[in-house]
Amino acid sequence: MTERKATTVWSGDVARGSGEVSLDTSGAARFTVSFPSRAQEANGQTSPEELIAAAHSSCYSMQFSALLGANGTPPESIETSAVVSFGKKGDGFAILGIALTARATVPGIDGDKFAEIAETAKKVCPVSAALTGTEITLDATLA
Known part of the structure; x- marks a missing residue:
């Protein structure tokens, strides 16, 4: 069995807050996420x-x-x-x-x-x- 891990650290409420997602197993990337970038324009953030x-x-x-x-x-x-x-x-x-x-x-x-x-x-x-x-x-x- 293979397992992979990612972690998100979130700060603030859903409307104005944001988080950072890290791909822990590979260390390949970190991504910023927020609800506005999820439900509206990406503005350089992922979802x-x-x-x-x-x-x-x-x-x-x-x-x-x-x-x-x-x-x-x-x-x-x-x-x-x-x-x-x-x-x-x-x-x-x-x-x-x-x-x-x-x-x-x-x-x-x-x-x-x-x-x-x-x-x-x-x-x-x-x-x-x-x-x-x-x-x-x-x-x-x-x-």
């Missing part, structure tokens, strides 16, 4: 939704690559973006959906098999599995 988008796009790319390789058609390249929508839902806020867009160069694969593997990758990607309560769409294109 939980952007961090989920980063996790989802990287996880999907890895899963898609693994499945393509297992099919005997390893990719030359995969570019995946994830757009996480955040907004009002009922009396509060929620992640409203995630849109994955993948563009891949995969020699030797036909379009139908590509689409099948792309959809399977969306379903079995560990981040997708962790977010099963959220609608996830996929637009995958073979370059």
